[in-house]
Amino acid sequence: MTxxxxxxxxxxxxxxxxxxxxxxxxxRIAADTGPSVPGWALRLGAAVATGTVLxxxxxxxxxxxxxxxxxxxxxxxxxxxxxxxxxxxxAMVVSGLLVALDGYxxxxxxxxxxxxxxxxxxxxxxxxERVAPGARVELAALGRGLPxxxxxxxxxxxxxxxTFGLVxxxxxxxxxxxxxALVALAGLLLAAQRHGAxxxxxxxxxx
Amino acid sequence: xxxxxxxxRPTGVHEAVVAGIALLVVGLAAGRPDVALxxxxxxxxxxxxxxxxxxxxxxxxxxxxxxxxxxxxESAVLIAGGGVAHLRASAPGHRLTEFVVAVPRGRERELRxxxxxxxxxxxxxxxxDVRGYDGVWESxxxxxxxxxxxxxxxxxxxxxVPVPRNLRGLTGPRVSRRFGEGSELRDIHPFVPGxxxxxxxxxxxxxxxxxxxxxxxxxxxxxxxAAVMLVVDSRDDVxxxxxxWRGFSELRxxxxxxxxxxxxxxxxVARALVDKGDRVGLVDLALAARPLPxxxxxxxxxxxxxxxxxxxxxxxxxxxxxxxxxxxDALVYLFSTVLDEAAAQLVRxxxxxxxxxxLVDTLPDVRPVREPYLAIAWRIVRMERQVRLDGLAxxxxxxxxxxGSARSSAAATLDALARLAARKRDWR
Numbered sequence: 001m002t003x004x005x006x007x008x009x010x011x012x013x014x015x016x017x018x019x020x021x022x023x024x025x026x027x028r029i030a031a032d033t034g035p036s037v038p039g040w041a042l043r044l045g046a047a048v049a050t051g052t053v054l055x056x057x058x059x060x061x062x063x064x065x066x067x068x069x070x071x072x073x074x075x076x077x078x079x080x081x082x083x084x085x086x087x088x089x090x091a092m093v094v095s096g097l098l099v100a101l102d103g104y105x106x107x108x109x110x111x112x113x114x115x116x117x118x119x120x121x122x123x124x125x126x127x128x129e130r131v132a133p134g135a136r137v138e139l140a141a142l143g144r145g146l147p148x149x150x151x152x153x154x155x156x157x158x159x160x161x162x163t164f165g166l167v168x169x170x171x172x173x174x175x176x177x178x179x180x181a182l183v184a185l186a187g188l189l190l191a192a193q194r195h196g197a198x199x200x201x202x203x204x205x206x207x
Numbered sequence: 208x209x210x211x212x213x214x215x216r217p218t219g220v221h222e223a224v225v226a227g228i229a230l231l232v233v234g235l236a237a238g239r240p241d242v243a244l245x246x247x248x249x250x251x252x253x254x255x256x257x258x259x260x261x262x263x264x265x266x267x268x269x270x271x272x273x274x275x276x277x278x279x280x281e282s283a284v285l286i287a288g289g290g291v292a293h294l295r296a297s298a299p300g301h302r303l304t305e306f307v308v309a310v311p312r313g314r315e316r317e318l319r320x321x322x323x324x325x326x327x328x329x330x331x332x333x334x335x336d337v338r339g340y341d342g343v344w345e346s347x348x349x350x351x352x353x354x355x356x357x358x359x360x361x362x363x364x365x366x367x368v369p370v371p372r373n374l375r376g377l378t379g380p381r382v383s384r385r386f387g388e389g390s391e392l393r394d395i396h397p398f399v400p401g402x403x404x405x406x407x408x409x410x411x412x413x414x415x416x417x418x419x420x421x422x423x424x425x426x427x428x429x430x431x432x433a434a435v436m437l438v439v440d441s442r443d444d445v446x447x448x449x450x451x452w453r454g455f456s457e458l459r460x461x462x463x464x465x466x467x468x469x470x471x472x473x474x475x476v477a478r479a480l481v482d483k484g485d486r487v488g489l490v491d492l493a494l495a496a497r498p499l500p501x502x503x504x505x506x507x508x509x510x511x512x513x514x515x516x517x518x519x520x521x522x523x524x525x526x527x528x529x530x531x532x533x534x535x536d537a538l539v540y541l542f543s544t545v546l547d548e549a550a551a552q553l554v555r556x557x558x559x560x561x562x563x564x565x566l567v568d569t570l571p572d573v574r575p576v577r578e579p580y581l582a583i584a585w586r587i588v589r590m591e592r593q594v595r596l597d598g599l600a601x602x603x604x605x606x607x608x609x610x611g612s613a614r615s616s617a618a619a620t621l622d623a624l625a626r627l628a629a630r631k632r633d634w635r
Binding site for chain 2: 030089095097131144152
């Protein structure tokens with residue numbers, strides 16, 4: 001029987017092309033990188049973070065629990081298979097919409113968890129989209145942009161804390177601060193547009 | 208030197224801005240500041256990063272590494288500009304390997320890449336495609352690497368190795384059997400015309416001929432050196448996997464082939480002989496070019512190693528019409544897989560001309576094969592080879608295995624052969 005199977009395996013082209021069980025994988029190229037994490041860990045982190053963001057939103061609404069968990073499972077699976085920041089952003093927006101619909105207003109304290117989680121999900125999805133599961137990513141590379149992210153997240157949480165204290169009471173300071181923030185954001189966007197246009201223009205000219 | 212390349216472009220900003228603004232609008236419409244805050248960090252980081260494009264353009268290049276090496280194939284990739292570099296490295300026989308590394312601000316990052324190849328001879332360094340990231344900015348991919356390197360064979364420390372009994376020359380580290388200028392005492396002999404005066408042994412003369420009627424001189428053996436030719440049978444290059452022998456699949460780069468073993472063995476023997484001050488030459492059986500004549504010295508050893516690194520099969524293995532010429536009194540080391548009759552014929556021809564021959568068997572330890580037709584073919588080839596080797600062994604040809612576990616005992620085998628060669632007058 002064994003020899004018959006071996007003959008079959010040797011003669012049928014399709015079977016002959018199959019890799020043998022004892023076949024070793026090809027060797028890898030070594031590089032002197034610093035401490036690093038594998039690419040699959042980032043993919044897993046992105047999937048878990050996205051799933052958690054969605055789970056918080058769906059569980060906050062409370063109705064259609066089965067549908068909620070199905071959406072969470074689908075999003076997590078999709079992120080594992082095809083990681084993309086747009087998926088994490090969609091999860092963030094959906095979760096925000098669901099929080100807006102819940103009955104814990106006017107300020108739901110769950111956003112103190114959602115703010116860093118949503119940012120982490122987007123950031124990890126950005127990495128997971130670019131890096132293959134077998135890749136090695138230096139911790140120092142992951143740390144690039146981390147101070148800015150921490151500052152933005154910390155700032156948002158701090159503002160949330162202040163708002164949480166003032167919620168329910170009309171506050172002139174809050175309105176002024178909101179207006180200033182909107183003006184600053186508009187200014188940043190305009191500046192960014194100008195920089196982006198000049199950057200791509202120079203790239204186009206030189207290429 | 209790194210080459211400058213422009214084209215940083217922002218990526219993924221629009222999605223982040225749209226998501227952030229959508230949440231702001233929803234929060235505003237619903238009167239929920241908490242909802243508005245969820246997307247603020249993503250929005251702020253994207254917009255802030257967009258306002259700060261990378262100041263330096265990304266530049267990559269392959270660092271200067273010596274053209275020849277003995278420790279595998281290494282290369283250095285230099286990356287400048289951007290905060291993070293994403294490298295995809297590829298090389299023949301290797302998996303596509305990805306790394307993401309941090310690039311210091313305003314400085315160059317040197318990344319050393321090492322291939323897992325154990326091959327010697329002409330090799331290529333890893334080719335890398337590099338893409339830079341800096342916040343939301345991303346650069347166009349660029350390529351570097353793929354330069355040629357000549358990997359010289361490494362060598363193993365050997366004790367003494369067989370040398371011919373008939374030594375040549377009037378200088379060298381060995382003691383000839385002829386009279387001559389040397390340091391080894393042969394006998395005390397009465398002075399005859401032609402003897403040098405400085406060779407007179409006054410103490411012996413005073414003892415044997417107190418009246419100085421006869422003078423006695425100390426006669427010595429002449430100094431000499433051994434000449435050895437290393438003949439590399441580079442007509443074929445086979446690995447441990449029989450399936451690769453006819454080119455049906457790729458040889459693994461992390462397994463030494465017969466030619467790698469031959470290079471290593473020949474380099475080890477050459478180093479052992481040159482260290483003793485003997486003369487070594489090199490013949491490549493695949494080429495009809497002139498052999499490298501025997502000589503001694505470090506510079507010549509380098510020449511031999513270089514020649515060994517460059518031996519390679521040319522076309523199909525074919526038998527030579529005439530064996531390569533070997534200098535008189537030279538011993539021949541033949542490094543061969545003995546997969547055809549040509550190697551055995553060469554050994555017999557050289558021995559009939561009076562050259563002692565040491566056959567170094569460089570066939571790797573062949574792995575068993577699954578395919579029945581290959582298993583039968585390999586069985587036939589193996590038996591034919593064994594018949595050839597047994598025939599040569601019966602004729603008195605010393606055979607030294609150099610593959611797998613046999614390599615560790617090769618030094619002891621060569622040492623025993625060297626002692627046997629020194630003891631037996633008719634050793635060939």
